[in-house]
Amino acid sequence: MNRRKFLKKGGMVLSGTVCADGLLLLTSCNPSETTKENRLSRHKWGMVIDLNKCKPECTACMEACRQENNVAFHGDKRWDIHWIRKVGIQERHSENAGEKMIPMLCNHCENPPCAQVCPVQATYKRDDGIVIVDHHRCIGCRYCMIACPYNARFFNYKDDPDWPNKSYPKRSHGVAESCHFCAHLLDQGKRPACVDTCEKIGVKAIYFGDLKDPNSEVSQLIADTPLKRIRADLGTEPKVYYKGL
Amino acid sequence: MEVQFAKIEGKSGPFYLATGLLAGLGLAGVYATYLMHEHGIYLSGMTNRVPWGLQIAMAIFYIGLSAGSLVVSGLYGIFGKAEYKPFARIAAYLAMLFLIAGLLSILTDQGRIDRVFVEPFTHFNASSMFSINPSLYSGHIMICVIYLWALFKEKGKLTKIASLTVCLWAIGTHTGTGAIFAFVPRELYNSPLLPPSFVAAALSSGAALMILVIVTLFRATRRKIDDDLIIWMGRRLLAVFLLCALYVMLIENVHRVYLMASREAGLFFLFGGFHSVLFWGGLIFFGSIVPALLLFIKRTGTSIPWIVFASGLVVFGVLCERFLIVVPGLIHPPDLFPGMEITRSVIEEGIVQYSISFLELLQALGVFGIIGFAFLVGLRVFPLAPKEARAEL
Amino acid sequence: MSSHTRGIVVTVAVLVILFPFLYSLISGVLTGSSEIDGVFLERPDPKYQECVRETEYMRFHHMDLLKEIREEFVRYGNRGEIGFDSCRSCHTSRERFCNQCHNAVTLNLDCFGCHYYPEPTFETANLRKRGSR
């Protein structure tokens, strides 16, 4: 009958247009973004934290980070965001062992699970090794937080009204975030806020530098002092080293 | 004898009441989602340590339920059991709805819903299970639609092909869904047995739900149905799937507890808190043992009410199982410093709590309302249900 | 449908269809411009002669340019001489420069929930607005 024929034909045409849409979308995919040639690949940033120098009750780095990057703080442990946080640990089943305070931040893994699982390539590894989130693209699926074995990634559960550093953007609620080694400062040739502050207050427990440059401070330390990385056994190749862990 | 299909009248009071209720639920869910989208996901019970909650659990539960079509269509389409043809249409339609429900649950769980329709397409990440699976689901929906069309048009050959494709594709779908969790470095997630166990649980829950729906539908609309069909589905299909799921789960947990590396996590899963109650009580006892007994004991296994009761229990058990896949793996902390224990921190370290918030629940109910509404309307609009279902043709 | 109700329906329909025309007519006569939401584009300080691209390009493709800059900076760390902040060096008022036009065509911006663009009425800026990238 005519109507059915027409509907069938219309269906064919419609499905055709749908395929066209799909094609259009596919062509607009660009999965291999970070292979683009750029100036970043000259460096590979790394960090060394000397736990013997780090003062247990000092939270200067956390404050500096919050001030620099407008990290949201609500006063509620469930939703607070700490790009760098201090964790107190001690040996299990041994009374005598004292407590150590360990600054923990995103380890900027060589093989970041978060970037592997991000469905929209919002989290990715820059060519200088920094694992960074494109907050314009994140859809807030929180799969990266599931995948991160360090609890180093956080989600903006709600907006934080105050805005300390106007020259750096905030994040709207609904996107994930984590430490980015203050990439915006690195691009201006400066150092991350935590590193600066730690030096300013005269502790200098955090060393930061280029792992590709053999005579940078960090490379030297890695070369001639026993350093440990958190859960290196997971094969994620962290780039944050700890001295005296 | 040719099977006659017919729309339901859908003019009775209960019908309108049910559709109205479900639609109301759907609207409530939409409102809850709007609130979260406007003010932030903190309105749900999720936290920085438990970033996935009820919605994801419901999503994989729905995806699992869609396996019901796999079972029935396999019976009719592949093994050519003509007496199960009457259920094929309902099965395919339900499968479609459940897959949509899964996608809806995932969608409503996102932080930036406005970007979900754009970024995953324009920046597809082939290495992410979370971008592979939605494509699997949508493909599954497409195939279900084709299959449904073939059933409506009584196209024998196409039906066979379509049902075969559905089966193969569904294996991919459910394995992929399991892989979302299995391929992630967390003690309670990364187990190669998770996808198979997911498939097994999916099959059992799917079959159970089919039994529930079919019996309820036929009783409610006063259609004739032979008990043998239901009994066969109950004792041959459901029971077997149940045992498979139980078996895989047993292996998984024993392996976890046997190995020193994951013993602590395994023990936490089995005896670590409220979720253990869900595990032993909901999943093992009421979700598996009781229904298995009910199905295998001859007297209860051959009476429709008992089979329906058992199916209900199975569905409930699988719901618990889905919840147990998602949440315990998150509230159990990753072992940051082996051999050390964390004394204090500015965020929640160690074992944390997850409590479902009201709006979250509303969201889940909303998704259920939407697909329930679609199911009832579909029954009224399309000739889905057969006039009668006989064991011998 | 009785001819009476039909007459009413038709009259209402015709009036509704005529309404905007009459509206434009009257407002045109009264205010001299028929567009209530006519876009007043803030003219920047005369000492800035031209924009970072020629005006036509900016009118058609400012969003593309912004996206381009964004990708370059965020994903490849190339901070060119043009940035998101370059706009506000000339176009000081976000309210008049961006929002008016975007509100006029109901395209919501959510740039300013995260990016700082000095505006006296900052608290009232649409922090919660969604629907654009």
Next chain:
Amino acid sequence: METAEGTSQGVEFEVRPGAVLAEDGKPLWIDPDLDFIKWLGTQGAESFKKCFQCGTCSATCPISPETDPFPRKEMAWAAWGMKERLLKDPDIWLCHHCNDCSTRCPRGGRPGDVLAALRQQSVLHYSVPTFLAVWVSQPRFAPLLLALPAILLGLAMILRDPLAEFLGYTSQLGGRIVFSYSSFFPHWLINSFFGFFGLLAMLATIAGVFRFWRALPAPQAGQDSKGLFQSILAALKKIIVHDRFSKCKTTIWRFVAHLCVFFGFIALTAVTLWVITGRVNPLIQGEFVYPFSFWSPWKMLANLGGAVLLMGCILLVYDRLEDSDRAGSSTYFDWFFVLTLAVVTFTGFVTEFMHYLRLEPHRHVIYFIHLVFVFGLLIYLPYSKFAHIAYRTAAMVHAEYTGRKWGDSVPATAPVEDVVSEEEAIS
């Protein structure tokens, strides 16, 4: 008592008043156009074979004229295959396909459907160029018909930049901020492109209607003929208030749907014209801002009209699908027009929605589909069912012009409660 001469081998004819005579008053020798009869059969109108000229249809038709009423005579002419006669007949266009006749025909014939088929025939016959009408009327050309606008629009998009270059449009945009849809398919391009083809379609329609009008019988002496202008005014009034259509009993819902589609379409047309002429509109001092804000009166009218139009389309489709006995047989000719209209409306709303959501790049695809269907609706106007806006108007004007009192009298229809029950059944 007079006798027919010539070819009748001396057979005598008694010529009763109202009998079918040739132009010279002689009895008519009929040579049936068999292909025409066959073709009618393929258009779901074979039921004229059942007609035994009882005249129930003409009696029950609520809008049939008093002087030689339809559809009885059309049924006879169809049965006799008098194609020429039917093409000259304005009454097939006075029929609004109420199907009051079809539901009451004692023989189960369906005069409504027959006249619908005859209307298609008349469009096929009068519209120029004819081959387009043939394409529109046959399902096997559907892909071609959908491809044609797509190809033309694709061409336009390829020519977009060189044309803009050539016309220097990019430098004449004044202070307008242009948003993505416009940079994708600029308004000057839409206006010129659609304007050009719209003009062609309009010319074709006028040509067709002119041929139709010429074929219609001129007003005889004794008919109290209004002037042409008066007739047009009267006809337009009847059309706007749906005077005839509302008399329909059986397909009362089609009347409601048509009311919605009619005014929705007019509203959208008004907004479109306002936008097209916006740049040269003396009412608009200063900038003409497009797209409108959501709360601009024009946008509100457009959204309202679109909603009404969409509702009407859904009603139409539902009415046709739900009970083909009542709504009459739906041929491909009907579906082509109804579905095109529905798709245009729907995709239009999707486009707007995606514009608000800024869904790149999907919205361009949808927008393109929308444009393709709008374009199809436009260029197939003279050949699709859409042409009824011209032909039926002409027929109604003709009815006034020849001073026929059609449908003003109260028709002998079924009792009222019958009608009421029908309406209940429908709603």
